[in-house]
Amino acid sequence: MELTSRPVKADTAARSKASKRISRLLKNKWLYAMALPGMLYFIIFRYFPMWGLLISFQDYQPALGMLHSKWVGFKHFERFFFDASFAMLFKNTIILAVYNLVFFFPLPIILALLLNEVRREVFKRSIQTIVYIPHFVSWVVVVGISYIFFTTEGGIVNDLFVSLGLPKMEFLISSEWFRTMIVSQVVWKETGWGTIIFLAALAGVDPQLYEAARIDGANRFRQLWHITLPAIRSVIVILFILRLGSFLDTGFEQIFLMLNAMNREVGEVFDTYVYNVGIQQGQFSYSTAVGLFKSIIGLVLVVGANRLAKKFGESGLY
Structure with missing residues (x-):
């Protein structure tokens, strides 16, 4: 039974x-x-x-398809790593990625903290709307605006230089100004939009914590340092880890539109290189190998940053 x-x-x-x-x-x-x-x-x-x-991992032929194309192992990766342009591409991509991480990533946090200190809701909402708008402007329009402002032929900035007795600056074709232009465009376009998540996190902070801090004599800076920043620390860590996942994604459309023969040496990155060899030259297998290399680097950075965050007591992504 x-x-x-x-x-x-x-x-x-x-x-x-x-x-x-x-x-x-x-x-x-x-x-x-x-x-x-x-x-x-x-x-x-x-x-x-x-x-x-x-x-x-194949010599892919569209007529044969993936099932019948010849397998070549790591041939395309070896070709890419030993290519004369690999060092230039890697250097340009890393520099732009670091610039974006250092100069752009903290700005939405700082702007969100400043907006959180605005007490009049009318002003706060108005400022939020103004700083959100550039996010909805396409990169084609952003680059067009840059050309209008910085071209040597009738550009507003260069005309101002001439009126002040200063020489014109070749902002758009100078290799020295290319990275500054790229980072400045990203900052102008995306800083406001990046504050949304941080403002949402700040809205969840208990107001009684600020009242208790004021009773204890804490000024605005002390409240910011001991209450506000710790409250959004986990959000900052998570977004930083996610940012590292797209560390090498420097933005194809923006850079492609800003590239020219004079600044290509400092502006050519993995994204534009993949477009040139993959779409324009039809080297599908080779360009896919380059893209896979980028993805692997991003995965390694995410996993490493997540483990590091956990060692410091943060929750991380998983």
């Missing part, structure tokens, strides 16, 4: 667990329905295209 009762009990327990799962799914069906479009997006446009990475 015991031998026959145990399978029955196990089967009953399994059925009860299944029914509980089904009831839980039905209870939260609208939440899953809202999440479905996002899940489909990542499946179709993020996970499914990963099969295309296989062509980085």
Whole structure:
């Protein structure tokens, strides 16, 4: 009797667990329905295209397809690493990535902290709207505005220099000014939009903490240092880790539009190189190998930064 009762009990327990799962799914069906479009997006446009990475190990021929193209192992990676342009591409990409990380990443935090100190809601909302607007301007328009301001032929900035008795500056074709222009455009376009997450985190800080700090005699700076920053520290760490995941993604469209023959030596990066050899020259396997190299670097940075964050007591991404 015991031998026959145990399978029955196990089967009953399994059925009860299944029914509980089904009831839980039905209870939260609208939440899953809202999440479905996002899940489909990542499946179709993020996970499914990963099969295309296989062509980085092939001499891919569109007529033969992935199944019948010749496998060549790490041939394209070796070609890329020993190519004469690899050092230039790596250097340019790393420098631009570091510039964006150092000069751009802290600015949304600083702006969010400043906006959080504005007490009049009318002014606060107005400033937020103004700084959000550039995010919705395309890079084509941003580069066009840069040309209008900085061109030597009728540019507003150079005309101002001439009126002050100063010589004109070749901002748009000078290799010395290229990286400054790129970082400045990113700062102008994305700083305001980057404050959204930090302002949301700041909205969750308990106001009683500030009241207690004021009673203890803490000034605004002390409140900022001991209450506000610790409250958003975890958000800063998570966004920093995510930022490292796209560390080598310096922005194809922006850089491609700003490139010319005079600044290509300091402006050519992995993204524009992949476009040139992959799309314009049709070297699909080689360009895929370059893209895979970028992705691996990003993965290593994310995993390393996540482990480092956990060692310092932060939750990290996973």
